[in-house]
Amino acid sequence: MSGKAILLLMMGFSMLFLVVANNFHGVSGQMTDNYVDYFNETTAYNIAVSGANLAANSVFTNPTWTDGYNQPYQNGTMNVSVTILDAFKNIRQIESVGSFNGKTSNVRVIIAPRNFASFAYYSVSEGSNIWWTDKDTVWGPFHTQDILRAYRKPTFMGSASSKLGIQHFTSAALDAPYFHKGYQNGVNVEIPLDAVTSLKAPSLAGGLYFDGNEAGKSTVYMQFENDNLLFRYNTTLPFDTLHLPTVAPNGLIFVENGTVRMKGTIRGAYSLAVSGTTSPRGSVYLDGDIVYETDPRINPASTDLLGIIAQKQVLITDAPPNYTDINIHASILVQDEGFGAENHSGRPVSGNLNLLGGIQQNIRKAVGTFNSGTGVYLSGFAKNYRYDERLGFASPPFYPGTGGFEIVSWYE
Structure with a gap:
């Protein structure tokens, strides 16, 4: 080259x-x-x-x-x-x-008060002789301010927490619960002291109000028939009928210083609140099934929703209609005492307590008794509690809040 x-x-x-x-x-x-x-x-x-x-x-x-x-x-x-x-x-x-x-970024968050309806189960006091057993399954969020007492591995499908830890009937090996979405210890969530009495005012402004202080009106018998409420103050009297969307457009029914005995079928979203501190006032007795017209497990678009809010207690009546299962569709909150079965240790074995919703209470009441050696029920109900998943984002009207907030949506 x-x-x-x-x-x-x-x-x-x-x-x-x-x-x-x-x-x-x-x-x-x-x-x-x-x-x-x-x-x-x-x-x-x-x-x-x-x-x-x-x-x-x-x-x-x-x-x-x-x-x-x-x-x-x-x-x-x-x-x-x-x-x-x-x-x-x-x-x-x-x-x-x-x-x-020179660069910007936006985040938008919607927050709303958290209310007790979001709990599948909540209690302040569990009682030293009441245990969650291997026959118990809780399907939604669980919290107790007390000790969580476990016998033969109960199952918790949702998030679970307690303020005072866990107690095992025999040992952790035999009794430790199954927590499918985790467990937190030391969590504190308190029921407000005015959870019930604060609801009187909104019942007078768009709701339905009953005055239990009036003579002969301390006990209200209620039968829900879809949009209608049938009520009376004595079993010897005929029922009066009210169209709930007309008389309670805000969805709140309030009985002041009285007792309610209820059953029936609910259409729409309502809360029933009962005040009173001297039993049986402030109490709700479930005389039979209380269910939604449209079951959300069958039709997720159902807008039927019920809150039962009692100052004293909510009890399943000790009567033959409730001796072969009972079906309850509601979120139930009891401020002073709790939810249970009337005469829980003396009534016959009554089948299943089929609850769709949630229970929040001050003192856990029993719904039956069982043999600790065999696990066989001796009286009352076996618990079949199902969380209404809609309560994770919706609640009955005026349902009491926890005092805290939760994030509803997060946009970026």
């Missing part, structure tokens, strides 16, 4: 290397720019998420907090506002904007 050819070849390679180097420099610069953009966007996003979390924590700590934030954060800025979307229901929106080096 001549010197001229070699020179031309070298010049060609040099030009090629220059082009490649220039392209490489361009790619490298573009990669750097992309990385810088990604870093800026990610940092702005992290600032927005941090702002939303800080604001949510502030509301959870102080339910009246609406100040928001507008301050530097991670070399950027955090701008957070809290807006009350529904003053009556206390539903709030947190809007968090994170900014960093």
